[in-house]
Amino acid sequence: MPRIPALPPLLLLAALCPGVAAAQVVMGRVVEARTRAPLAGVDVRAELARDSVVAMKTGADGVFSLLLPGAGRYQLTLRVREDVHVVSDSFDLAMDAVLQREFLVEVPQQRALFEFQVEKPVRPLRGTVGPQYPPTMRASNIEGEVLAQFVVDTTGRPEPTSFRVLRYTNLEFVGAVRDAVLLMRFQPAEVGGRKVRQLVQQPFEFRLTAAPVVPRP
Structure with a gap:
C-alpha cells in the first residue's frame, strides 16, 4: 500500500477542522526566533475594538487558530510572558479566507524583574x-x-x-x-x-x- 505523505502541521490543522473556510480564520505557529522551538501557552489575541477581543493560547506545538468576525485588516498581539509582547505586522483577511503564518518571537533569556x-x-x-x-x-x-x-x-x-x-x-x-x-x-x-x-x-x-x-x- 502506498504511503500517504504527512501533511505540514498547519495544513493538518485545517484538515482536522472541516468547514473552517466558512469564516475568516487565522492559523499559525509561534516559534522562538533563534531555536525555532514551538512556544506553548502564548496568549494570541486580535483586538477588534476597544472592548472586543478574540483570543486563545497556543498548544504544546505552538499552534493556534483564531476565528475572526469579518473581512478586514488585523494585527495580532502575542504575549509570551509578562515582559515579552510582540505585535505582528498588519495583514488583510478576505471574506471566507484562511490565513496560515509562522510567527517568530525572540525571547530574552533573562526575565525582566519588577x-x-x-x-x-x-x-x-x-x-x-x-x-x-x-x-x-x-x-x-x-x-x-x-x-x-x-x-x-x-x-x-x-x-x-x-x-x-x-x-x-x-x-x-x-x-x-x-x-x-x-x-x-x-x-x-x-x-x-x-x-x-x-x-x-x-x-x-x-x-x-x-x-x-x-x-x-
Missing part, C-alpha cells in the same frame, strides 16, 4: 523629556492619561516590542507616549551590582496647565 525585585530601580537619565501634547487634543482642550508598561534593558533602552498600554483615555495620547518612550534613556536597574532588565509601569498625564510627566527620577 521594581520591588531590584536593588536599584531604573532611573531616567538627565535630559529625558516626556511626550509631546498632541496638537489636535490641545486645540480641542482635551486632557487625558495613559498608563504604559515597558521593559528597560541592561543598556538603559526601552525594548520596543515590550511596549504595552494598560489604560488610556484617547488613542492620540497613546501614540504620543509610544513615540516618547522609545526615545527615553535610563540608568539600568541593578541587583548585586549586576545590570538587569526591569519591567516599568509608568503613568503619563496630559494636562493643559502642565507638561506630561516623565518617569520619576
